[in-house]
Amino acid sequence: MRFSVYHVEKLPDGVADAIKVMNSYQTVFRLCMSDSSIIRPEASDPEDVTNALPKPEDCDAGDISFVIGVMLGFVRQNKRLSYINRKSQKALVTQFEWDAITMAAGDSTQPHSFWVMALTNICFQISINICDQINCIGYRDFTVKNLTSDILKLHLCDNCRDKLLEGRYKYHIEEILNLIDAIKKLAGNIIVTPAFKKPNLPILEKQIERQGLKKNRNIFETVGFIVIMHFLADLIPFIEGLLKLGAKKESIYILVKPYPYSQRTEVNSYFYNYHNEIHIEYLTELPPRDDLLFKIVADCALKSVSRHFIVIEDGGYVVPFLHRYFTDTGDVCIGAVEQTTKGIRLDEKIGDGRYKFPILDVAKSKFKDDYEAPLVGNAVVNSLQKLLPEERIAGKRTLVVGFGSVGREVANALRNNGAIVTIYDDKLSQIVSARTRSFEADIDRTTFKDQDIIIGTTGNTSIGEDVFKIIKTDTILVSSSSDRIEINIEELERIKSKDPMYKERLGTYYYMKVGGQPEKALLLLADGYPINFYSGSGIPNKAIDPILAQLFIGAVHIGEKYGSLAPAIHKSMDALIKDNHLYEDIYYSLTGDQSIYKTLDAV
Numbered sequence: 001m002r003f004s005v006y007h008v009e010k011l012p013d014g015v016a017d018a019i020k021v022m023n024s025y026q027t028v029f030r031l032c033m034s035d036s037s038i039i040r041p042e043a044s045d046p047e048d049v050t051n052a053l054p055k056p057e058d059c060d061a062g063d064i065s066f067v068i069g070v071m072l073g074f075v076r077q078n079k080r081l082s083y084i085n086r087k088s089q090k091a092l093v094t095q096f097e098w099d100a101i102t103m104a105a106g107d108s109t110q111p112h113s114f115w116v117m118a119l120t121n122i123c124f125q126i127s128i129n130i131c132d133q134i135n136c137i138g139y140r141d142f143t144v145k146n147l148t149s150d151i152l153k154l155h156l157c158d159n160c161r162d163k164l165l166e167g168r169y170k171y172h173i174e175e176i177l178n179l180i181d182a183i184k185k186l187a188g189n190i191i192v193t194p195a196f197k198k199p200n201l202p203i204l205e206k207q208i209e210r211q212g213l214k215k216n217r218n219i220f221e222t223v224g225f226i227v228i229m230h231f232l233a234d235l236i237p238f239i240e241g242l243l244k245l246g247a248k249k250e251s252i253y254i255l256v257k258p259y260p261y262s263q264r265t266e267v268n269s270y271f272y273n274y275h276n277e278i279h280i281e282y283l284t285e286l287p288p289r290d291d292l293l294f295k296i297v298a299d300c301a302l303k304s305v306s307r308h309f310i311v312i313e314d315g316g317y318v319v320p321f322l323h324r325y326f327t328d329t330g331d332v333c334i335g336a337v338e339q340t341t342k343g344i345r346l347d348e349k350i351g352d353g354r355y356k357f358p359i360l361d362v363a364k365s366k367f368k369d370d371y372e373a374p375l376v377g378n379a380v381v382n383s384l385q386k387l388l389p390e391e392r393i394a395g396k397r398t399l400v401v402g403f404g405s406v407g408r409e410v411a412n413a414l415r416n417n418g419a420i421v422t423i424y425d426d427k428l429s430q431i432v433s434a435r436t437r438s439f440e441a442d443i444d445r446t447t448f449k450d451q452d453i454i455i456g457t458t459g460n461t462s463i464g465e466d467v468f469k470i471i472k473t474d475t476i477l478v479s480s481s482s483d484r485i486e487i488n489i490e491e492l493e494r495i496k497s498k499d500p501m502y503k504e505r506l507g508t509y510y511y512m513k514v515g516g517q518p519e520k521a522l523l524l525l526a527d528g529y530p531i532n533f534y535s536g537s538g539i540p541n542k543a544i545d546p547i548l549a550q551l552f553i554g555a556v557h558i559g560e561k562y563g564s565l566a567p568a569i570h571k572s573m574d575a576l577i578k579d580n581h582l583y584e585d586i587y588y589s590l591t592g593d594q595s596i597y598k599t600l601d602a603v
Contacts, residue, residue: 133157137180154180170502198270201237201545204552206585208241211556218246219559223334224304226296228255228313229551230482230533233263236270238548239278242555249277251304253296255317256282259484259533286483287317290325297322301332310558311336312551315483316343319359323350333357335558335565337551339368340482341404342459347569358565360554365573367550367582369405375543376532377409380455380480381417383531387506388476394418399451401486402458403430403441410457410480411439422447451475456486464488465495468512473520479528487528502527546586553580 131138135153138160156176164173211217220242229235231254239252254271261267271278281296297318300309311318311333319336326332338344339362347359362368385393398419400411407423411434414421423434423441434441448454448467455478456462463477463486479486492510493500497519501509507525514520525531553576558565577583584596 130163131157131160136160137176138163156180165502165504170504173504198236199233201234201548202589203545203582203585204237204241204549206588207549207552207580207582208244210580211245211552219556220310221246221248222304222306222308223247223559224251224253224300224309225555226253226255226300226309226311226313226318228257228315228317229339230259230314231256231261231264231267232533233267234544234548236267238552239275241552243275245556245559248304249275250279251300251309253279253281253300255288255296256280257286257315257483258283259529260527261533286315287321290321293318293321294325297332308332308334308562310334310555312555313338313343314340316340316346319343319347320350323354323356326356334562335360337362337554337558339363339547339551340459342481342483342485344569345459352568355567355569357567358558358561359569360557360573361569361571362550362554362573364571365550365577367574367577368547372543372547373405373409374412376406376480377411377413379532379543380410380478381413384453384478384525385417387525387531392418393453395420396452397422397450398453398455399424399448401425401454401456401462403434403439404457404459406459406480407457408433408437410455414455415439419453422451424448446470453478455480457481458486459483461485461488465491468492468495468522469514471522473518474523476523476525477528478525478531480531482530484529487524489524489528492522492524545589546582549582549585550577553577553582 130140133139133155136155136157138156156173161173164170211219225242225247227235227239229238235254239254242252243249256264268280271280279296279299281292283292297309301307309332311322313319313336316338319338322333333356335358336347337360338347341363344361344363381393393414394417396419398414399422400407400414401424403411403423403425407425411421411423421439423431423439424443424445424447425431425434425441426443428443431441431443445466449470450472452474453476454463454467454471457480459481465488468491477487495512497511497513500511503509507523507527510522510524511519512522550573554573557572557576581597587596588594
């Protein structure tokens with residue numbers, strides 16, 4: 001376990017920020033010690049030490065020359081930052097902090113102690129420090145000594161877990177349990193080999209290699225990147241591909257959607273250990289706040305050599321923002337790659353003649369439609385079965401909302417698994433398309449009645465109050481979109497008849513009464529988040545590989561053609577895929593037949 005400098009600029013505004021830091025920095029206790037300016041407190045009572053601190057007006061809180069030991073929260077013994085006295089340039093710390101410093105310097109063989117302190121601080125922040133069980137991390141009177149005296153008994157008790165389930169931190173239970181398990185393995189100097197491994201994406205690697213053989217192998221050397229993609233393991237080789245073509249870590253900004261990604265902690269850890277200069281911003285809401293985007297845009301432009309950056313996004317957040325607030329956007333953003341239909345719809349609202357830079361439309365490429373949609377369909381059904389292990393999909397009356405490329409493949413996968421599938425779409429042409437494929441299909445909203453499972457696939461809000469009122473009790477609502485948009489959760493909250501009930505690793509039950517009818521329950525599976533990311537890692541790595549390769553091709557194209565691409569939405573991805581031999585790469589990955597490359601200049 002290595003210890004690194006962590007500069008606390010201010011006390012986290014809330015627990016969400018504390019947990020964000022926990023995820024970002026592996027919950028390791030970090031210290032920054034100046035050479036000779038630490039004053040050891042003499043008072044034995046931490047409260048006396050706190051009272052002895054200099055007045056705030058004479059001090060700099062969180063000065064970079066000394067940063068307090070407790071990374072998160074500030075437990076009972078230490079409720080504020082240590083102070084640096086501007087006059088004496090000395091740091092005054094509490095006894096609690098001094099003990100932590102001594103432990104770090106004198107007993108580096110027990111890194112689990114620091115994990116324990118960080119976890120316990122989180123529990124203090126989220127107000128579960130009321131437990132009477134001495135080995136529970138929510139113990140009311142914890143000390144590092146009592147929690148580490150028998151490390152193998154460390155746990156999160158049922159009462160503390162129930163308290164978490166009642167609040168907004170329910171999604172973090174599994175992460176906390178994983179960290180407790182890691183702490184136990186660290187005890188006794190056991191070397192832990194993480195189960196997480198960087199995924200192997202040979203098609204993407206082939207594209208990175210081919211682009212690197214070109215004369216402009218350092219094409220990204222002077223530009224920055226603002227990236228909003230799903231925070232899954234497959235993001236790692238994509239970012240590392242940008243680095244191989246010259247991108248600088250300090251000018252890459254990754255914005256993480258506030259989704260309960262199944263491997264978020266592991267991905268965080270990887271970036272911290274190997275690429276900690278990359279900026280990772282954990283969003284608390286979508287769309288991101290304007291003030292946050294202003295800061296990121298300014299920082300990214302400032303830290304890139306050319307003062308330019310490229311946007312790669314999933315959902316249409318940054319591109320509309322740039323056009324909404326900047327008149328000379330093209331001076332900083334040289335282009336964007338958008339991979340979702342929802343994002344392209346939002347970009348299209350900017351309007352012809354008003355675009356400031358080129359936008360490559362990946363979402364509507366024929367390649368993505370043909371290749372990705374069937375994989376999404378199968379992934380949705382697999383995720384359904386994983387979240388509902390005691391339910392049989394076969395025989396269930398299942399309504400697929402929307403019969404676009406994704407809806408079509410979700411319907412096919414459901415039918416292949418024995419579900420009784422009906423299609424709803426508000427476009428008559430799609431209803432005709434569904435019926436020609438032997439699906440029951442209707443344009444009438446009454447189709448939502450008497451269904452066991454309803455799956456939204458439109459990329460828009462397709463399931464709202466009118467649906468909630470007519471569907472039967474115990475209907476399961478599912479989203480297969482890439483954003484938490486398909487089901488109108490605000491309307492669910494508004495018409496509920498009593499408090500919802502969250503069930504861990506499943507979702508939330510909502511209750512409502514309509515007219516004189518008996519109260520009914522609806523299960524919002526995965527809490528309305530994209531089902532694939534809630535239950536696993538989205539599409540399997542082998543399937544997502546060529547999709548990421550396509551995004552990489554788009555980024556390279558923008559870098560190559562800077563200044564010559566018209567400011568507009570470009571529908572050129574299929575031609576770029578052909579020019580960059582993506583189909584050959586896929587064929588080779590499937591067959592191992594290198595003869596497919598005989599006619600190519602680059603292998």
